[in-house]
Amino acid sequence: xxxxxxxNIKKSFGDHVVLKDINFSVGKNEVVVIMGPSGSGKxxxxxxxxxxxxxxxGKVKLGExxxxxxxxxxxxxxxxxxxxRQNTGFVFQQFNLFSHRTxxxxxxxxxxxxxxxxxxxxxxxxxxxxxxxxxxxxxxHYPAQLSxxxxxxxxxxxxxxxxxMVMLYDEPTSALDPELVREVLLVMKELAKEGMTMIVVTxxxxxxxxxxxxVVFMEDGLVVEEGSPEKMFGSPVxxxxxxxxxxxxxxxx
Amino acid sequence: MDLSIxxxxxxxxxxxxxxxxxxxVVSVIIALILGFFTALARISKIKVLKAIGSIYISIxxxxxxxxxxxxxxYGLPQIDIELSPITSGILALSLNAGAYLSESFRAAILAVxxxxxxxxxxxxxxxxxxxxxxxxxxxxxxxxxxxxxTYIILIKDTSLVSxxxxxELLQMSSLIIAKTFEPLTIYxxxxxxxxxxxxxxxxxxxxxxxxxxxxxx
Ligand SMILES: Nc1ncnc2c1ncn2[C@@H]1O[C@H](COP(=O)(O)OP(=O)(O)OP(=O)(O)O)[C@@H](O)[C@H]1O
Ligand SMILES: [Mg+2]
Numbered sequence: 001x002x003x004x005x006x007x008n009i010k011k012s013f014g015d016h017v018v019l020k021d022i023n024f025s026v027g028k029n030e031v032v033v034i035m036g037p038s039g040s041g042k043x044x045x046x047x048x049x050x051x052x053x054x055x056x057x058g059k060v061k062l063g064e065x066x067x068x069x070x071x072x073x074x075x076x077x078x079x080x081x082x083x084x085r086q087n088t089g090f091v092f093q094q095f096n097l098f099s100h101r102t103x104x105x106x107x108x109x110x111x112x113x114x115x116x117x118x119x120x121x122x123x124x125x126x127x128x129x130x131x132x133x134x135x136x137x138x139x140x141h142y143p144a145q146l147s148x149x150x151x152x153x154x155x156x157x158x159x160x161x162x163x164x165m166v167m168l169y170d171e172p173t174s175a176l177d178p179e180l181v182r183e184v185l186l187v188m189k190e191l192a193k194e195g196m197t198m199i200v201v202t203x204x205x206x207x208x209x210x211x212x213x214x215v216v217f218m219e220d221g222l223v224v225e226e227g228s229p230e231k232m233f234g235s236p237v238x239x240x241x242x243x244x245x246x247x248x249x250x251x252x253x
Numbered sequence: 254m255d256l257s258i259x260x261x262x263x264x265x266x267x268x269x270x271x272x273x274x275x276x277x278v279v280s281v282i283i284a285l286i287l288g289f290f291t292a293l294a295r296i297s298k299i300k301v302l303k304a305i306g307s308i309y310i311s312i313x314x315x316x317x318x319x320x321x322x323x324x325x326x327y328g329l330p331q332i333d334i335e336l337s338p339i340t341s342g343i344l345a346l347s348l349n350a351g352a353y354l355s356e357s358f359r360a361a362i363l364a365v366x367x368x369x370x371x372x373x374x375x376x377x378x379x380x381x382x383x384x385x386x387x388x389x390x391x392x393x394x395x396x397x398x399x400x401x402x403t404y405i406i407l408i409k410d411t412s413l414v415s416x417x418x419x420x421e422l423l424q425m426s427s428l429i430i431a432k433t434f435e436p437l438t439i440y441x442x443x444x445x446x447x448x449x450x451x452x453x454x455x456x457x458x459x460x461x462x463x464x465x466x467x468x469x470x
Binding site: 078083100 | 366368369371372373374375376377378379382386387390391394468469
């Protein structure tokens with residue numbers, strides 16, 4: 001069953017066409033890794049899925065939510081977009097934790113403000129999620145008192161607090177010191193094992209190999225090729241895919 | 254210098270100091286509200302609001318406070334708006350400080366990292382939920398130093414309303430001097446009282462600043 005379906009997604013900034021015509025879908029429990037050179041439109045694609053950037057055209061489907069892009073923004077559409085966002089967990093390269101709130105409060109914020117959850121219940125859930133990412137002992141720390149890896153794990157817990165249908169990660173480990181990358185990838189791997197549906201933009205080849213069900217290679221605003229990690233890293237059909245994925249491999253961890 | 258003059262005038266001057274503090278506190282509260290909403294108007298997408306905000310700021314930052322006081326106290330009665338000296342003073346001080354505060358608020362809101370708003374709306378918050386829960390608390394912390402600064406200036410500016418016969422500290426000092434002919438003693442005493450008030454509020458605001466920035470890198 002498909003959870004996310006993108007149809008003919010197009011996006012330009014001024015006269016710079018960033019996404020030309022993207023079609024792809026992600027099934028329940030599936031982990032899709034998106035790779036591609038800088039500027040190929042990976043972040044823009046993720047952001048279009050939750051309308052952080054509104055696509056110029058196309059359709060986004062998430063579970064039962066169906067949104068046609070490029071229509072005027074009235075109240076009903078705003079509500080639709082918010083419903084869509086409440087069901088996707090977005091993890092940013094720069095973590096973007098709320099810097100005036102503790103780790104615990106960060107994870108409680110969404111359920112309390114958006115879902116109007118009872119404070120005590122939100123707290124219990126948040127503690128559970130922080131334990132899951134291995135940070136229950138740091139719950140009273142503010143973001144500035146945590147390492148990058150810890151911040152990103154709190155950010156993952158915060159995204160999970162809304163019980164999303166799908167998690168979207170935009171280069172979740174690119175801003176981290178090398179020794180902190182592993183702890184974040186481990187948490188993500190654990191989530192994948194539990195059956196969380198995920199779309200991950202990353203350059204981590206090892207993660208893609210171990211965890212991805214499918215690797216999507218993007219270039220110049222198009223999906224050039226997609227397939228299993230074995231196929232994509234082993235014997236991709238397209239010359240460009242081979243060049244790029246092998247380059248990534250050489251830098252690789 | 255006669256010590257008895259100090260002792261005799263101190264109680265009256267202290268009372269007048271309370272008027273000064275009252276002027277400053279009431280005006281700053283009104284100015285904070287005014288400045289806050291003007292800042293929101295200035296960052297809103299609604300052109301009319303933006304324009305109103307800009308015009309207000311431009312007028313009150315672009316003219317001397319003394320002129321604003323005169324227009325309100327001496328000018329408005331001509332169109333049948335008669336305000337008491339103290340109301341006129343508070344109105345002028347609030348409108349003036351509000352214009353400055355709105356600029357501090359606006360700068361502080363824009364200084365909050367863009368990722369904070371993105372994280373909030375990406376979870377499904379509305380723009381206003383994100384503003385209220387995420388952006389504004391952080392911008393208030395950022396704005397505190399400049400707010401303190403404006404407030405200290407506002408305390409000093411209260412002395413200007415002495416010209417419309419509000420018996421605040423400076424006006425009271427002049428009244429006492431008219432009777433005692435001791436300008437040096439009395440004005441120095443007034444200066445000392447201003448210093449005490451300003452030092453007190455500076456310390457208070459410094460503490461607030463330290464408390465709110467405790468956990469921030
Ligand atoms: N808000 C924006 N305004 C204008 N141009 C933008 C904007 N966002 C992205 N772009 C442009 O769109 C193109 C694709 O950007 P995007 O961030 O999606 O690429 P990416 O594949 O994520 O690259 P990277 O690996 O460097 O993160 C880039 O040329 C970028 O400059
Ligand atoms: Mg990117």
